[in-house]
Amino acid sequence: MELINRNRIVKKSIVTLFISAFLMFVFEFLKQRFIPHITIWYSHTITIVFVSVLRSIMSYSIFVALAYKRMYKEELSIRKKSEYDLLQLTIHQEEIIAKKTGVLIALNEELKNAKDKAQEVSALKSFFLQNISHEIRTPLNAIVGFSQLIEHDCNDSEKVLNYSSIIVKRSIDLLALVDEILIASRLEVGMMPITIVQFQILPFLEELRVVFDNLQVKYNKQDIELIIHCSVISNTIITTDKSKLYFIFSNLIHNAFKFTYSGKIEIGFNMLFDDEYVFYVSDTGIGIDDDRQQFIFEKFTQIEENGFNEFGGFGLGLSIVKGFVTLLHGNIFVTSTKGLGSVFTFIIPNTYSE
Numbered sequence: 060m061e062l063i064n065r066n067r068i069v070k071k072s073i074v075t076l077f078i079s080a081f082l083m084f085v086f087e088f089l090k091q092r093f094i095p096h097i098t099i100w101y102s103h104t105i106t107i108v109f110v111s112v113l114r115s116i117m118s119y120s121i122f123v124a125l126a127y128k129r130m131y132k133e134e135l136s137i138r139k140k141s142e143y144d145l146l147q148l149t150i151h152q153e154e155i156i157a158k159k160t161g162v163l164i165a166l167n168e169e170l171k172n173a174k175d176k177a178q179e180v181s182a183l184k185s186f187f188l189q190n191i192s193h194e195i196r197t198p199l200n201a202i203v204g205f206s207q208l209i210e211h212d213c214n215d216s217e218k219v220l221n222y223s224s225i226i227v228k229r230s231i232d233l234l235a236l237v238d239e240i241l242i243a244s245r246l247e248v249g250m251m252p253i254t255i256v257q258f259q260i261l262p263f264l265e266e267l268r269v270v271f272d273n274l275q276v277k278y279n280k281q282d283i284e285l286i287i288h289c290s291v292i293s294n295t296i297i298t299t300d301k302s303k304l305y306f307i308f309s310n311l312i313h314n315a316f317k318f319t320y321s322g323k324i325e326i327g328f329n330m331l332f333d334d335e336y337v338f339y340v341s342d343t344g345i346g347i348d349d350d351r352q353q354f355i356f357e358k359f360t361q362i363e364e365n366g367f368n369e370f371g372g373f374g375l376g377l378s379i380v381k382g383f384v385t386l387l388h389g390n391i392f393v394t395s396t397k398g399l400g401s402v403f404t405f406i407i408p409n410t411y412s413e
Contacts, residue, residue: 195236198229205229239375243358246382253386255411257298260328260336261289263305267326270309274316283319288327295328297336298410303383304338310376311340311403319344319400336409341402347395355393356381387411 205222212218245251264287271285289295308326315324322343329337347355358378384391389407 195233198233198236201229202226202233236375239379242379243375243382246379246386251382251386253300253411254302255298256301257296258301260295260297263301264289264308264326264328266305267308267312270312271316271324274313278316280316280320282321283316284323286323286325286327288325290327290329295330296409299387299407300411303387304407307380307383307405308338308340310380314376314403315340315342315344315401318342318346322400331406334409335406337404337406339402339404341400343400346397346399347393347401348397352393352395356391 205225209219209222212222242251267287268285275281275283312324312326319342324343325339325341327339327341329339331337356377358375381391384405384407387407388411389405391403391405393401393403395401
């Protein structure tokens, strides 16, 4: 409002200036036209006085106009600067609001993902406990049942021996289940230790013959042959966790034995690149259905024939194998044809690095 008033004062000063100039013109015109008989001295005095007054008015008007014009420009500049600062402040506030809004959206998304993950973990926990309770009860029922039978048939040494062997077998199964549960739990929480050593590959593969021989006795499958294939020089060295690699091979050989009735089991090694090695375990067993191959490494996945699990196992072995391969910075996959056999292949670096 003050800026508008000053603008009006400037305009009035300019108008006053023009009116004064007009009056001087009118005075000169009247002086020459209507009062020529007035004495020169008197006429000259009146002219000087009138002109002086008009010049004073004009000078004041010009001064006022210029002063207020300068003030108007200064205030206009200040006002524009204030508007610019206000605009910048508004833009900055909008940026802050947008940033905080983005942060809130991201936090909300994280909370949603955390909630979904918590629900998924809860569901997996329930599923895990349900399966574990079933797997634990099975050997425990056998142990308890045959222990009670021993009490009733304690005088029959042959039955007692048979019952005792079953109890021992189911106790070993229960112990293996507990070990697998502990390993799976450590992998789940990232608490599995790693011990890196350097060793030759071919002698390591030869050590696996002990696993094969023990499984031949366990499953009474003497018609199955073990073949060890190594396409590189015999003194090839790898630097990794030997115990984890041994577990991977042992579990894969064990699975191959369970699902193979005759033919061969082959374990082998190839060099993919200078820094990666390829290991595999193949068999001539029953194979895996195409629709089950994508789930074969998930927990509690078991191969069933005729609607029931006739091959035993707890469904944790292959999930642990995948966990160990991942722990060694590798990948594992399976190819299989129903009725012809399966090939489990995993690739790990030749030198483990953190």
